[in-house]
Amino acid sequence: MRLKFFLMKLLDRYVFAEWLKVFAIAMLVTLGILILHDMYNNLGDLINWGASASGILRFYMLVLPTLVPVVLPISLLLSLIYVLGSFHRNSELTAMRAAGMNIFRITRSLWFGAFVLALLLLWLNASIVPDCIEGSRKIYEDARNARLTSSGEVSAAPEIYQLSFFNRSDGRMWYMNSFSPDKNMAKGLSVSILGKDGIEVSRISAERGIYDNSAKHWTFVNGKIIDFNPETHRVVRPLKFAEKSFDEFGEHPKIMLLSMRRAKDLSLRETETLLDTIGDPHARESLPYLVRWYSIWASPFACIIVVAIAIPFSVAGVRTNPMVGVSKTVGLFFLYFVVDSILTAMGGRGIISPEAAAAVPNVAMLIFALSLYRKVI
DSSP: OHHHHHHHHHHHHHHHHHHHHHHHHHHHHHHHHHHHHHIIIIIHHHHHTTOOHHHHHHHHHHHHHHHHHHHHHHHHHHHHHHHHHHHHHTTHHHHHHHTTOOHHHHHHHHHHHHHHHHHHHHHIIIIIHHHHHHHHHHHHHHHHHHHHHHHTSSSSSOOEEEEEEEETTTTEEEEEEEEETTTTEEEEEEEEEEOTTSOEEEEEEEEEEEEETTTTEEEEEEEEEEEEOTTTOOEEEEEEEEEEEETTOOOOHHHHHHTTSOGGGSOHHHHHHHHHHHOOTTSGGGHHHHHHHHHHHHTTHHHHHHHHHHHHHHHHTTTSOHHHHHHHHHHHHHHHHHHHHHHHHHHHTTSSOHHHHHHHHHHHHHHHHHHHHHHHO
16 A cells, blocks of 8 residues: 555656646747747837836846736646647556556646646736736836937827726716826816716816826816706806816826726736726726626636646547547637637627626636546546
8 A cells, every 4th residue: 555655656746747847848938939029029119219228128027927827828738738648659648547547646746736827827917917017018118208208209208199087986077188198287178077867967178187196186277167957958157267176086197098908908906996996897888897807817717727628638649649639629728718708808898797708718618628537537
């Protein structure tokens, strides 16, 4: 009995070590490919904008962790296919099963590795990746803006045109013809104040609006306040002003700018900030961010799904052509991503709930993979 236990521990170490070596190589290669792709897109711009070598190095040090959630499941899949395929070619799987070991006994160290990677991915998404996304974006935008300012092409950073933002929790709808991020100044500004029933009760429009970071409020210049009759929606009392501060208007321009970005480009922290600002999780404008939030938290389960998919098809290759199992594994894995993308789009449009958009692909694929896994145990 002791000998059998020792052999099992030895087998676990052997299987785990063989997989870990291939996984590390796959991670390095795929990360390298993505870094090269990013360099092809952004390195030339950073150099042309006069970014320092240390700034460029820091930029890519921040970009690297943001690529890990994308690369890790793919690298895990490739490494599992290679290692299990190698065991098949060398008849090691046949020998292990002939010794009375079932598939779970043979691959339990791989399951352990997948759970560790899932926890690692969960930690990265929650604490490391948000800082890296925001930090790398700031370095890129600061280099671009510094170049535009120093070259005299423009007197300041590029303006954002037609910026709109709906603060549902406070009942304020903002619209700006243009906004200068470096000055926190808006031009052609209009803010509609909505009542509890969603009907506009007043509107403040101004030639310019400036956000004060220290006071955390907006000051409007050359504007007017228009009140509306809630029943007829006719103007009740227009009031002009030269300059007026609105202490209750605490919407930060950064949040408004975030709302103009694609949901998939936001970090977990930025997504949570927008959801808190919108206030109503059932509002239509909340849906893309809510789907993004659920998807980030659900993404670590892809590691478990990869193992559940790779093992049955790779083991099935012992009885047939191993390339058949490999092809089915890769095809099923990419089908998972296609289904996930489709359901994410449906969740963002309100066709299905955000929870279902994030959970259904993972749950359905895991159930299917485990049903296959049971047949080969």
